[in-house]
Amino acid sequence: MVPCIQASDVTLTFRPKDREAVTAINGLTLEVARGEFVSIVGPSGCGKSTFLNVLLGLLKPDKGEIQLNGKRISGPGEERAMVFQEFGLLPWRTVLANVELGLELKGVAADTRRKRARGLIELVGLTAFENHYPHELSGGMKQRVGLARALVTEPEVLLMDEPFAALDAQTRDLMQTELLQIWDRAKKTVIFVTHSIEEAAYLSDRVVIMSARPGKVKEVLRIGLPRPREYEMRLSPGFNEIKSRIWSTLKEELVTRIGGDGAQR
Amino acid sequence: MRALANFYREREPAILGGGFILSLILAWQSVPSLVSLPQGISLFFTTPVEVIKAFHQLVVQNQIQSHFYVSAVEFIVGLALAILVGLPLGLVMGRSKILDAMLDPFVTAFNATPRLIFLPLLILWFGIGIWSKITIVFVGAVFPLLINTYEGVKNVDRVLVNVVRSFGANEWQTMKTVVLPNSVPYIVVGLRLAIGRALLGVVVGEFFAASRGLGYMIANAATNYKVDVVFVGVTIFMGLSLILTYFVKKLESRLSRWRPETAKNF
Numbered sequence: 429m430v431p432c433i434q435a436s437d438v439t440l441t442f443r444p445k446d447r448e449a450v451t452a453i454n455g456l457t458l459e460v461a462r463g464e465f466v467s468i469v470g471p472s473g474c475g476k477s478t479f480l481n482v483l484l485g486l487l488k489p490d491k492g493e494i495q496l497n498g499k500r501i502s503g504p505g506e507e508r509a510m511v512f513q514e515f516g517l518l519p520w521r522t523v524l525a526n527v528e529l530g531l532e533l534k535g536v537a538a539d540t541r542r543k544r545a546r547g548l549i550e551l552v553g554l555t556a557f558e559n560h561y562p563h564e565l566s567g568g569m570k571q572r573v574g575l576a577r578a579l580v581t582e583p584e585v586l587l588m589d590e591p592f593a594a595l596d597a598q599t600r601d602l603m604q605t606e607l608l609q610i611w612d613r614a615k616k617t618v619i620f621v622t623h624s625i626e627e628a629a630y631l632s633d634r635v636v637i638m639s640a641r642p643g644k645v646k647e648v649l650r651i652g653l654p655r656p657r658e659y660e661m662r663l664s665p666g667f668n669e670i671k672s673r674i675w676s677t678l679k680e681e682l683v684t685r686i687g688g689d690g691a692q693r
Numbered sequence: 694m695r696a697l698a699n700f701y702r703e704r705e706p707a708i709l710g711g712g713f714i715l716s717l718i719l720a721w722q723s724v725p726s727l728v729s730l731p732q733g734i735s736l737f738f739t740t741p742v743e744v745i746k747a748f749h750q751l752v753v754q755n756q757i758q759s760h761f762y763v764s765a766v767e768f769i770v771g772l773a774l775a776i777l778v779g780l781p782l783g784l785v786m787g788r789s790k791i792l793d794a795m796l797d798p799f800v801t802a803f804n805a806t807p808r809l810i811f812l813p814l815l816i817l818w819f820g821i822g823i824w825s826k827i828t829i830v831f832v833g834a835v836f837p838l839l840i841n842t843y844e845g846v847k848n849v850d851r852v853l854v855n856v857v858r859s860f861g862a863n864e865w866q867t868m869k870t871v872v873l874p875n876s877v878p879y880i881v882v883g884l885r886l887a888i889g890r891a892l893l894g895v896v897v898g899e900f901f902a903a904s905r906g907l908g909y910m911i912a913n914a915a916t917n918y919k920v921d922v923v924f925v926g927v928t929i930f931m932g933l934s935l936i937l938t939y940f941v942k943k944l945e946s947r948l949s950r951w952r953p954e955t956a957k958n959f
């Protein structure tokens with residue numbers, strides 16, 4: 429069977445004006461199966477967001493390619509949607525209008541998209557707030573809007589760039605549970621970037637550990653915990669062992685980065 | 694007594710502000726009865742009552758109306774043209790590197806020059822009718838609009854552009870859903886500046902060369918020592934500026950309903 433996502437040898441170099449070129453990712457190869465939940469962890473600046481933007485079709489790799497269902501990605505498409513780190517909500521639009529955005533840009537008729545958007549707002553529990561503006565919402569609510577907005581076009585693949593990083597611990601736990609429920613019901617392929625080892629281990633089928641910049645896949649760990657995941661699993665010795673395995677691999681990269689950042693460039 | 698105190702407390706700023714203006718007007722009115730002005734000065738002196746009389750006279754003679762009409766047409770047409778040109782040009786200059794590079798030296802040079810310099814030339818070209826004034830209003834108002842719109846476009850949040858592009862938005866849709874709304878506060882600032890420049894254009898243009906309009910009325914009255922008529926004209930301009938400022942404020946708060954309260958007054 430063709431994997432859902434197949435990234436082969438993806439390399440991308442930023443060439444900003446008047447500054448030195450930075451190779452963000454170099455030879456990244458990864459396969460993701462349909463319906464799989466994969467997390468990516470790695471040192472800051474190793475190219476995680478860059479990789480997601482290539483997947484989204486906003487950046488073109490200099491070398492290598494990514495295939496989606498056997499077809500090369502060459503631009504944005506409705507099979508993919510992103511949940512952005514700092515929410516990325518349009519501040520001048522209400523919750524409802526923000527969620528409608530994807531359908532509006534596709535030219536879906538107003539009443540149809542309103543209905544779909546309302547359904548998703550209900551799914552994330554924000555019906556009472558559909559006419560509020562983003563600045564009137566808490567961080568957790570904003571990210572629920574971000575999630576609803578990404579789901580509205582019924583994408584097959586959900587890309588998430590540190591979606592819960594700005595949330596407090598309890599809201600984060602809650603959002604993780606909600607995300608797993610939605611994922612379980614809608615059977616999406618999820619690629620989830622995070623800095624939290626615990627989050628990666630708890631949510632994922634597999635955790636991808638990236639090397640320091642220029643980023644590539646250093647190791648992939650399969651998380652054998654049964655589904656559905658229960659909050660209590662986090663307290664088990666097995667879970668701790670998974671965490672420490674991820675941590676020890678990641679630690680080598682953090683050391684390289686701190687020790688060799690100047691020398692690399 | 695208590696009710697009176699409450700009434701005062703609720704309207705303190707209005708009472709103090711209005712009271713101060715009123716007492717100034719009263720003091721002004723009473724100057725001739727308190728001191729006897731030497732002849733050289735009393736020729737150029739007038740009182741509020743005289744000003745009101747002159748105003749009434751001009752209204753009866755239909756003069757104010759016709760001068761006002763001419764100035765209003767110059768102001769509105771000039772400003773409307775400036776909006777029609779400055780806004781779209783600011784938007785495309787902000788988005789297109791090529792147009793930006795092409796037009797930037799031109800815009801910078803014109804913006805750095807006091808635009809009233811062009812008045813003599815515009816009068817030569819367009820005569821002393823309304824078109825020389827419309828063009829001077831236009832060249833005054835178009836640059837603040839263009840430059841502020843451009844700034845707004847340049848300050849657009851990259852993440853928001855990526856959001857709409859990830860949903861497949863084309864350039865036009867990106868403009869409509871992100872770039873334009875993001876520029877609104879900048880455009881309003883530009884509009885406020887443009888209105889000031891436009892009024893200046895009308896007044897100076899009419900001072901300089903015109904046969905009608907409120908600016909002409911003021912200049913003409915001054916030449917003929919009709920100080921009360923000068924004051925009528927000045928008062929009308931003050932009133933108009935206040936009304937226009939009020940409307941821009943209204944527009945601003947209407948367009949920024951989505952912003953947190955604290956950010957509203959910039």
Ligand SMILES: Nc1ncnc2c1ncn2[C@@H]1O[C@H](COP(=O)(O)OP(=O)(O)OP(=O)(O)O)[C@@H](O)[C@H]1O
Pocket residue numbers: 442443444450451452470471472473474475476477478479641
């Ligand atoms: N638009 C850009 N222009 C120039 N350099 C860039 C650009 N975007 C990213 N980079 C550089 O590419 C590298 C990778 O950036 P990226 O944002 O992908 O890292 P990341 O892994 O997401 O980091 P973090 O965990 O801190 O979010 C960094 O060194 C960054 O400075």
Ligand SMILES: [Mg+2]
Pocket residue numbers: 476477478589
């Ligand atoms: Mg990142």
